[in-house]
Amino acid sequence: MTAETIIQSLASGLLMGLLYGLIAVGLALIFGLMDVVNFAHGEFLMLAMYVTFFLFTFFAIDPLLSAPLAAAALFVLGAVVYLVIVRFAMRAKANVGMVQIFATFGLAIVMRGLAQLFFTADYRSVPNSWLGGKTVSVAGIFLPQPQLFGALVAIAAFGGLYLFINRTDFGRALEATREDPGAVALVGIDKNRVFALGWGLGAALVGLAGAIMASFFYIYPDVGASFALIAYVTVALGGFGSVFGAFAGGIVVGLVEATTALVLPPSLKSVGIYAVYLLVVFIRPRGLFGSM
Amino acid sequence: MDKSFTERRRRELLVAACLTVAAALVPLFVKNPNVQNIMILTLMFGALSQSWNILSGYCGQISLGHALYFGLGAYTTTLLFTKFGVPPWFGMLAGGAISALIALALGYPCFRLGGHYFAIATIVIAEIGLLLIQNWEWAGAALGIEMPVRGDSWLKFQFARSKLPYFYFALALACVAWFVTWWLEDSKWGYWWRAVKDNPDAAQSLGVVVFDSKMGAAAVSAFLVAVGGSFYAMYVSYIDPGSVMGFQFSLLMALPAVLGGIGTLWGPLLGAAILIPLTELTRSYIGGSGRGVDLIVYGTLIVVIALARPEGLIGLFSRRKGASR
Structure with a gap:
């Protein structure tokens, strides 16, 4: 194993890690806002990938351009899911945790059934997209362009989210609702509206990730499951509720995965991620940046 | 101890005995193998969910990784039988013991974690187990492993022609899981567990050894689930890592208890009795097309029950509010 191989895989790991962060941040946002873990998060990702695929197939819109459209579609889905399902799950008087999980x-x-019914179980892909299959060489290291673009989008999204939460009225309403959902009603904030927008925003972020993933990953009804698991680990590793934690958690997960793939067979690469999660929470039971 | 309480406990035992006798008579009249298969699966999932309920329902430690113990039971039995010719009866006990020991070893670091961190840890540990078995050539790797057919025998617990022995075994398993729960409910442990679930800090200050009671619940729960896994391996005689140790299976195991009534004595069996026949019927009537309609029906059912009956379907049976607890 040469130094070059190591640097090469760490670089790919970093790019993938930023994408993992982008996939996970919506989950972290929603959890931080209202203590709900969305077990359909992977299916949100799957749907965004299909949206991108169909925009490409029927309207020849490249994933680069359809990313905002996928995000918008998922925004609507997220808000609707909150208003139709989650809102009622939170009203449960008993077992709130289990009710919202199930x-x-x-x-x-x-969603998986609907995808099978309408899109069939076939594996799809977006061939010949603008960036698909292309690489750039930076100081002798080859970086796949879709992942590089995804990483840049992830950084931009995190920056935007930071400004949004800290600099806008809605962001402040979001923070206030998360601190005390009861008290915000007194200052005229509609809790349900904030939660619905929070779900929309969280889903839009995973929509963005799905559009990027669609340009280099197969698209099929069960594609969300494996990424959802990584997203839960990413969020927990960073610390539940911390948006910055999801960002850091994603980078750690990407780097650990790449490092594991260097020493273990590829089929075992996730073992490294899981082991690091356990190691971190055994030392810090609230993850890297979780509040006590 | 007030009289009505003792009476209720005795009545529960009586109801269970009547239900067992009634269930035992059913296959004498119902000969259709498909229906018998559904009954066997219902009893098995009832038993599994009842066992899961001990740790997650009574003690409040939500495990989403119980497929690990199910898989350990299934694999221990199958490997001991196919590689060394050890009768499944022994494999079942070995699988249960191994699972209980592993549950204790894992509980030691994990029970310090709270809420979601604990739940994610259970998922992650089960996934590590799954990946290791998928890469273990000797144990059949990702393709799985088949039980060789050696002819009908009680010693080897193989019956090619009749499903009845499997049915009675599954019934016995469900009875044992129910009875263990019933017995523990009114034991020192049962009260400790509920105290730990409601408020661990208060329980600790009242002298409940929180850590030990979680460990006890985990060991009992893992042992029973592993026995269920052994039974499943013998029943279907072919196992592969994804179907016995996957994350999906952990959720399927928890589902009857959650829908029936988590942390209740009858919830898991009630949930299984409704959910499993519905699942199997939708799968056989509309699932064959492979178009996912069965998934849509099944998923909708879960959402509707979870939203409409957050305390579980058992709430429909209790005369006054909270009587089921």
């Missing part, structure tokens, strides 16, 4: 898990199964 309400969103049921939704995930429905």
